[in-house]
Amino acid sequence: MAATETLTAERILEATEEVLRRHGPAKATVVDVARALGVSHGSVYRHFRTKAALREAVTKRWLDRTSEALCGIAADEDRDPESRLRDWLATLFTAKRRKAGDDPELFATYRVLAAEQGEAVAEHVAELTGQLARIVAAGVASGAFADVEPAATARALFQTTGRFHDPAYAPEWETPEADADFEAAVGLLVRGLRP
Amino acid sequence: MAATETLTAERILEATEEVLRRHGPAKATVVDVARALGVSHGSVYRHFRTKAALREAVTKRWLDRTSEALCGIAADEDRDPESRLRDWLATLFTAKRRKAGDDPELFATYRVLAAEQGEAVAEHVAELTGQLARIVAAGVASGAFADVEPAATARALFQTTGRFHDPAYAPEWETPEADADFEAAVGLLVRGLRP
DNA sequence: CGAATGACAGATTTCAATATCTGTCATTCG
DNA sequence: CGAATGACAGATATTGAAATCTGTCATTCG
Numbered sequence: 001m002a003a004t005e006t007l008t009a010e011r012i013l014e015a016t017e018e019v020l021r022r023h024g025p026a027k028a029t030v031v032d033v034a035r036a037l038g039v040s041h042g043s044v045y046r047h048f049r050t051k052a053a054l055r056e057a058v059t060k061r062w063l064d065r066t067s068e069a070l071c072g073i074a075a076d077e078d079r080d081p082e083s084r085l086r087d088w089l090a091t092l093f094t095a096k097r098r099k100a101g102d103d104p105e106l107f108a109t110y111r112v113l114a115a116e117q118g119e120a121v122a123e124h125v126a127e128l129t130g131q132l133a134r135i136v137a138a139g140v141a142s143g144a145f146a147d148v149e150p151a152a153t154a155r156a157l158f159q160t161t162g163r164f165h166d167p168a169y170a171p172e173w174e175t176p177e178a179d180a181d182f183e184a185a186v187g188l189l190v191r192g193l194r195p
Numbered sequence: 196m197a198a199t200e201t202l203t204a205e206r207i208l209e210a211t212e213e214v215l216r217r218h219g220p221a222k223a224t225v226v227d228v229a230r231a232l233g234v235s236h237g238s239v240y241r242h243f244r245t246k247a248a249l250r251e252a253v254t255k256r257w258l259d260r261t262s263e264a265l266c267g268i269a270a271d272e273d274r275d276p277e278s279r280l281r282d283w284l285a286t287l288f289t290a291k292r293r294k295a296g297d298d299p300e301l302f303a304t305y306r307v308l309a310a311e312q313g314e315a316v317a318e319h320v321a322e323l324t325g326q327l328a329r330i331v332a333a334g335v336a337s338g339a340f341a342d343v344e345p346a347a348t349a350r351a352l353f354q355t356t357g358r359f360h361d362p363a364y365a366p367e368w369e370t371p372e373a374d375a376d377f378e379a380a381v382g383l384l385v386r387g388l389r390p
Numbered sequence: 391c392g393a394a395t396g397a398c399a400g401a402t403t404t405c406a407a408t409a410t411c412t413g414t415c416a417t418t419c420g
Numbered sequence: 421c422g423a424a425t426g427a428c429a430g431a432t433a434t435t436g437a438a439a440t441c442t443g444t445c446a447t448t449c450g
Contacts, residue, residue, distance in 0.1 A: 160355035192387030
C-alpha cells in the first residue's frame with residue numbers, strides 16, 4: 001500500500017497509464033484506476049471531472065513526450081535547414097516506428113485514445129507544424145529554401161509525410177520498402193523546397 | 196418477378212450492390228441477396244464460392260470504375276507531363292471527395308469493403324501507381340522532369356498525396372482548408388520533380 | 391474544515407439463450 | 421443432365437436480463 005502518499009493528479013495519471021497498459025482502452029475503467037491506487041473511485045473524480053478528462057490528460061502527456069524529442073531539432077538554428085528538416089522527419093518516423101514495433105498493444109491503445117481526443121491531437125499537430133514552420137522560415141531566410149510561405153509549407157510537409165507518422169499506417173512501417181519509400185518521399189519534398 | 200431472366204454473376208453483383216446500399220456492410224447477407232433476386236441462397240453459391248468472394252467481386256468492380264476515369268489522363272501522351280500530373284491528382288481528389296460528400300453512407304460501406312479486401316486494394320494501388328509512373332516517365336523523357344526513377348517516384352507521389360485520396364481522411368476533405376492544402380502539397384511535389 | 395467515502399440513479403457492458411447466417415450436398419425440377 | 425432447391429451442421433449475430441460502470445452528493449473521517 002502506498003496509501004500513505006497523498007493522492008495527486010500525477011499519481012492518478014500514472015495509475016491510469018498502468019491500467020490502460022494492462023486492460024486496454026476498451027476495458028480500462030475509473031473503478032480499476034481507483035482500485036489500483038487503493039482509493040474509492042469518488043476520489044478520482046475529485047481530480048478529474050470525467051473519465052474523458054482523465055483519458056485526455058493521459059493522451060496529452062503521451063503526445064507531449066513526442067513533441068519534446070523533436071523540439072530540440074527544430075530549435076537548433078545553427079544547423080543548416082535542409083539537414084535539420086531531414087533529421088526532424090527521420091526522427092519522427094523512427095520514433096513512431098519503434099513505438100509501434102516494440103509494444104504494438106500499447107501503441108494500439110494510444111491510437112484509440114488519440115482517435116477519441118480530436119482536440120488534443122489537433123493541438124499536438126499544431127505544435128509539430130509550428131516546429132516545421134520554424135525550420136522552413138530559417139531556410140527561407142538563409143536562402144537555402146525557395147521563397148515559400150513557412151506556415152502553409154509546414155502544413156504541406158506534415159500532411160505529405162502522413163504515411164510515415166500517422167498511426168493508421170503503422171502496419172506499412174514494417175514492410176521492406178518502408179525505408180526506401182521514406183527516402184523517396186523526403187527527397188522529392190526537399191527538392192521541392194530548394195530555390 | 197424477374198425470375199424469367201437467367202441467373203448470371205452480373206445480376207448477382209448488381210443485387211449485391213443494392214443490398215449493400217440498403218443494409219450496409221455489417222448487415223448485408225447472402226440470404227438478402229438471394230431474396231432480392233427471388234432465388235435460394237444455394238443458387239448464389241453456385242456463382243460465388245463464398246460470401247467473401249462475392250464481396251471481393253463487388254469491391255473490384257467499384258475500384259475499377261475509379262481507375263478508368265484516370266486512365267485517360269495518364270495515357271494522353273500529347274499533353275505536357277506537369278499539367279497531366281496536376282490534372283490526374285486533382286481528378287482523383289475531386290472524384291473521391293464528391294463520392295464521400297454525395298453519399299457518405301455508401302462511401303463508408305465501400306470503405307469497410309476495401310478494408311477487408313487487402314489484395315484487391317493492393318492491385319488497385321498498383322494500377323494507379325502504374326499510371327503515375329507513365330506520366331513521370333514521359334516527363335523524364337521530355338526533360339520536363341528531373342532524371343528520377345519513374346516507378347519509385349510514382350510510389351512517392353501516390354503516398355505523399357494519400358491525405359487527398361485515402362478514405363481514412365475523408366472528413367478532412369470537407370474542411371475549408373482542404374483545397375489550399377491540396378494546392379500546397381501538389382505545388383511542392385511538382386517543384387520537386389522539375390529539373 | 392477539507393479530503394475521502396460509498397450508496398445511489400441512470401447509462402453502459404456482459405453474458406447466455408435464441409435466432410439467423412454460411413456453406414454443403416443429397417434431392418428435385420424443367 | 422445441368423441448374424436450382426432447401427434441409428442441415430457449425431459459425432456468427434441478436435436480444436434482453438443481470439452485472440458493472442459513470443458521475444453525484446450527503447455523510448464520514450482525520
